[in-house]
Amino acid sequence: MSINKTPANRVYTYIAQRGIVSRAELMKEFAMTSSSMTRLLEEMIADNRLQERGFGSSTGGRRPILYETNPTYGYLFGLEISRIYSSMGLYDMHMNRLSAIRWTMDETMSPDVFMNRVHDAVRQFAEEHGLEQANIIGMGVGAVGPLDRERGLILDPVYFPAQGWHNLPICELLEDRLGFPVLLDNGANTALVGEHWALRSESYQHMLYVHVGAGLRSAVMSNGQLVYGATDMEGAIGRMIIQAGNPLQPGSSMDGALESIVSVHSIENGARSFDQLLQALAAGDTVVREKFRQAAAYLGIGLANLINVLHPEQVILGGALINAHDSVFETAVEVATSHTYYYPQYKPLFSKGLLKEDAVAAGAAVMVLKQLPQKNLT
Incomplete structure (x- = not known):
């Protein structure tokens, strides 16, 4: 576009x-x-x-x-596409959220079903707020990678419970159904854009966002701009080698990479579902508590590696594993801090962000706001 x-x-x-x-x-x-x-x-x-x-x-x-x-000059949609759930919000030009909806991404949520859900929700929100097609600026999509942002494709995502999400022209499909422009980026990037927007009064220029869910995703901002590589690098943090001596075999449960130790799938490891483990954690199960503590400690090592290279001012952590228990966040931060070079002279701030679970969708809408299509501002 x-x-x-x-x-x-x-x-x-x-x-x-x-x-x-x-x-x-x-x-x-x-x-x-x-x-x-x-x-x-x-x-x-x-x-x-x-x-x-x-x-x-x-x-x-x-x-x-x-x-x-003018907050009512136009309206923006932000859409999150993730492995566990997806969500969509409607925002005005001041990024006030007017309506929102969330869907569980189970085995029935094929692309066709998903497109129907999005289309119906867009129509419902427009009717509720009296919006015409001309009032809508566009939609931003924050999706699980890897992606081809320029061509608007979701390429080869893993852990999706439904079939059909490979090599999916998501932008083209949505534009055909909805009739307005659609922009695509990976969910970690849009989450960071959203959190940076929410914190814009603080004028942070160097930020790191890490999402710990079914897998690991990260995004980096330098001088107030997202850092992109030659290919979509959202999941690169998961490939960080933490235990040397193991062959690098993506998908293996023991390949020495951070994601094989720190993620929802690594915590489950075929024993109990994540929901069951959360129940055991809340009940004080010492074995399960140690399992989460170890994952959090390894996450802290991975964070320290990134911090010592990137030197962010603000580090934001999100995702199901981070939100499983306060001790996960606290342990990860403690370990990361203890391994941060030049501490305490250099002391990055850690948080769970302001937008939290709404960060991906909100940031996707901000992405549209910052890249307004030509037909709207000439």
């Missing part, structure tokens, strides 16, 4: 990210003449893209007019 790089798009995105800005701030940020900036702001107000938000403090002259984006 063609992405607009006009001054209007850049100014709009800048205001959207910062919330409320003055004309003077915009003049410092963009190489435009005073008359050009004034004309652009007037045009964007006339088109309902922007609205005035009162006056700022005076520095000796007239109080400056403040501007913000």
Whole structure:
């Protein structure tokens, strides 16, 4: 999909990210003449893209007019496609969530069934909020990788309970069904985009996100931008070698890679389901507690390796294993911190994020907000 790089798009995105800005701030940020900036702001107000938000403090002259984006200028959908569950949210242009829905990804959730669920939910949300097709800017999708983002394909995901998800042209299928633009990225990236947006007042530039669920997924942000490799690297953290001496055999339960020790599937290991293990953990089963503690400790080692290379300011952990028990997060952080180079002079902040389980879908919607399609901002 063609992405607009006009001054209007850049100014709009800048205001959207910062919330409320003055004309003077915009003049410092963009190489435009005073008359050009004034004309652009007037045009964007006339088109309902922007609205005035009162006056700022005076520095000796007239109080400056403040501007913000119009929350009802358009609406965004954010869709998460994951192995255990998927979810979708409807957001306005201020990223206020208006409606949401979640589906369990069981063996019946084929792509066709899933498309029908998404289509029905989009239609339901539009009817509930009185939206026309022209009101919808687009949909962002955060999906389990590996992906081909440019071609909008879900390539070869593992652990999906239903068939048919391989080499799936998800963007094309959704656009045909829904009639508006769709953007794709892996779920770890969109989760990090969502959390970065939620924390934008803190101005973090270097962040690490790690999701520990059926597998391990991670995303990295440097200088406020996502870091991409030559191929989709969402699951690369799972291939980090923690135990040397074992042959690298993806899918093996004992190949020395982090994912073979730290993931929902490694915890289950054919003995009991994850839900059963959670019940035993809550009941104080000492054997199960040790199983989770060991997984958390190895996760801490993996985090330390990443931290010592990437040096993030903020480390956000999410996923079913992290949320299984407070001790998992605490142990992982303790081990990671104890192995962090140059600690305590360098001390990254650890958290479970602000958006938590909503991060993937919300971040997917933010992705659309930051890459508005050309037909909407010309």
